[in-house]
């Protein structure tokens with residue numbers, strides 16, 4: 001039976017070339033993204049894809065091509081770490097559509113009507129499984145299980161697929177379902193950010209995806225501001241920032257929002273603030289509490305210096321420290337002259353309310 005791929009058969013060579021060229025025609029960006037070596041590999045992949053499709057058609061067994069589609073997608077994601085999973089899915093799905101169109105319009109009888117129908121169906125299934133595979137990634141148990149795991153997954157899935165609006169809708173829907181601001185901050189947004197870091201660390205998502213997830217999450221936080229700033233005031237103040245050259249500021253921003261939500265006035269100073277500016281800001285705003293956040297352990301010494309300076313100049317101001325850098329220490333905060341440490345912002349607000357309000 002001549003259906004099985006014969007690499008020298010002129011008809012297959014012609015089809016492979018047409019698919020290859022059409023792909024660049026429809027996606028000119030792709031041509032720029034690939035160097036010559038990758039283009040050659042891509043042409044070989046086209047031939048390989050056709051051969052798997054033909055094998056599946058030969059045995060009337062769609063599973064062969066479905067399994068292959070998942071396999072080739074993960075292989076390409078692993079080989080092209082600089083490209084987003086979503087982008088690679090688009091590329092593969094364009095490829096399957098183009099192959100389907102070319103096979104259906106190929107003038108020289110290659111497949112019977114029945115075979116052509118199977119090939120078309122299998123290509124459609126390949127598109128479906130590839131689209132699903134974008135978010136079929138190994139997630140940590142902490143993320144997958146527990147309270148509101150479904151909302152977390154829906155939010156992260158939308159972001160992995162670059163669907164900003166869907167991500168916002170997931171959060172708005174969660175609000176409508178009655179999830180509190182604290183639950184959304186702690187159980188959804190914080191855990192999604194931490195999982196984002198894990199996925200970056202495992203090389204499953206690109207750096208630009210990590211940045212995108214961060215910026216969407218920051219815009220989601222802004223969506224709570226009407227609610228946050230409309231709470232009855234308590235006339236208490238908190239000043240907060242991330243220290244050293246620390247760029248991680250989402251956690252301390254959430255912390256400030258939570259205080260604001262509980263009626264405190266918050267002075268959130270962002271990240272990478274020098275010691276002198278912190279001391280100046282304390283003088284100006286006269287906070288009841290200052291909160292310093294450290295994510296990268298290498299900024300712990302800077303934090304220690306700042307804590308000492310604040311204690312010396314403003315002994316009455318309560319000092320709290322927190323952030324992921326402390327989690328990997330042997331309770332370092334106990335050796336410092338600070339009033340409070342916790343690994344969540346929520347626990348901190350409860351403590352502050354008891355101490356000060």
Ligand code: B12
Pocket residue numbers: 186189190193194195196197198200201210211214245246247248249250251252254255291292293294295296297320321322323324340341342343344345346348
């Ligand atoms: C987003 C992100 C970034 C963004 C930050 C942007 C921004 N505007 O904030 C950018 C891209 C800039 C970045 C850069 C880097 N990052 Co980064 N990043 C992250 C990521 C994915 C999320 C951070 C986050 O928002 N977390 C969610 C918040 C809510 O959590 P949180 O800060 O812990 O806050 C909670 C609590 O800790 C607590 N809390 C926080 N502060 C305080 C303070 C007090 C007083 C209290 C009581 C409580 C408290 O309250 C919060 C809510 O409960 C993390 C992954 C992770 N594990 O978090 C990696 C991560 C922190 N980054 C990492 C790394 C390695 C880097 C870079 C070195 C990478 C690089 N090569 O460029 C640089 C370093 C930049 C620098 N100088 O700081 C590693 C750190 C590993 C380590 N332990 O050393 C992580 C863990 C990723 C990973 N899994 O490997 N990153």
